[in-house]
Amino acid sequence: QVQLVQSGAEVKKPGASVKVSCEASGYTFINYGISWVRQAPGQGPEWMGWISAHNGDTNYAQKFQGRVTMTTDTVTSTAYMELRSLRSDDTAVYFCARDYDPLKGYYVNLDHWGQGTLVTVSS
Amino acid sequence: EIVLTQSPATLSLSPGERATLSCRASQSVRSHLAWFQQKRDQAPSLLIFDASKRAAGTPARFRANGSATDFTLTISSLEPEDFAVYYCQQRSNWPPLTFGGGTKVEIK
Numbered sequence: 181q182v183q184l185v186q187s188g189a190e191v192k193k194p195g196a197s198v199k200v201s202c203e204a205s206g207y208t209f210i211n212y213g214i215s216w217v218r219q220a221p222g223q224g225p226e227w228m229g230w231i232s233a234h235n236g237d238t239n240y241a242q243k244f245q246g247r248v249t250m251t252t253d254t255v256t257s258t259a260y261m262e263l264r265s266l267r268s269d270d271t272a273v274y275f276c277a278r279d280y281d282p283l284k285g286y287y288v289n290l291d292h293w294g295q296g297t298l299v300t301v302s303s
Numbered sequence: 304e305i306v307l308t309q310s311p312a313t314l315s316l317s318p319g320e321r322a323t324l325s326c327r328a329s330q331s332v333r334s335h336l337a338w339f340q341q342k343r344d345q346a347p348s349l350l351i352f353d354a355s356k357r358a359a360g361t362p363a364r365f366r367a368n369g370s371a372t373d374f375t376l377t378i379s380s381l382e383p384e385d386f387a388v389y390y391c392q393q394r395s396n397w398p399p400l401t402f403g404g405g406t407k408v409e410i411k
Contacts, residue, residue, distance in 0.1 A: 215400065217347075224390055225339075225347060227400040239398040275346050280394075289337050289394060291358060293346035 182206040184276055184294035191300045192266050199262040200297045202276035209257035210234045213281040215290060216250060216261045218272040225275075231259060232281045266301045273298050305329055307391050307403035315411040322378040324406045326391035331371040335395040338367055338376045341405075342387045350389075351376065378408075386410050 187201040202214065216228040229240035231250040238250050249262045259276055274297045277290040306329040316322055326336065334354040339347035349358045351367040354374060364379045378385055391403040 224405045225392075225402045227398075227402070230398065230400075241399045277346075289349065289352045290339075290347075290392070290400075291349050291352075293348070296346055 182278065182292040184278065184292055186274075186276060186294040186297045189298040189300070191302065194267055194301060194303055196266050196301075197262060197264040198266060198299050199260055200274050200276075200299070202259040202261075202294050204233075204257045204259070204278070207278070209252075210254055211281065211284045211286050212288060213279040214250070214252065214259040215277050215279040216248075216259075217275045217277060217290075219275070219296075220269070220272040223272075226272075228261070228274075230279055232283065233257075233259065234281055234284055237283075263299075266299075268301050271299065271301045304399060305332060305393055305395065305401055307393060307401055309389075309391060309403035309406050311406060312404070313407045313409060315409050316381055317411045318381050318383055320381050322376075322381055322385070322408055324376040324378075324389055324408075326369075326374040326376070326403050328372045328374075328393060332393040332395035334370050335393055336369065336374050337392045337394070338365075339390045339392060340385075340387050341390065347390060381408070 183205045185203045213232050215230045217225045231238045233252045251260045276294040278292045308327045310325045336354045338351040341347040350361045367376045388405045388407045390405045
């Protein structure tokens, strides 16, 4: 069965960076993309960006351009999301989700999600 | 960026009742709309994709329809496990993907 397992909770100081991992299993990793979505306390989901597991192409939400980097490791079927220059309003649960890759053609839409990683930014 | 507006913000109903949730897009998303259910302290769970197609495991009491800018999710008879927050999400002309603000279905 498809599973996405994320790394554990993090506490960071303002200005620091955080890197969250998302290990995929149960499907052919390179046939899909991974989207990253965050959810601040009491708020709705917010899409951060997408990466193709096939060739590493990325699309980032404008809000995070220059501050986020998404990568994948096809050997370990793991996706990573690094967010830099953290601020208190980056405190949120960060999710990875399996997504469509137009170059591969296997259509899905955020059909499987990781369990979420709480990132707390506090001085 | 396409903005999705969900209504109502909160729906107070009893088990067995019918729930009707609305999602309106600021411009046409064709049929590229999905619905998610989110329970407390859990990840969102895909219910519906492509406006009306049930995802694997979605019970038949969940039905959705619509196209272009107006979409509806109907739960025909609420079960206790259906009380949750529901979000719509579009992927027309992405990026970006965007989500609506959510409708909370609570027990009356």
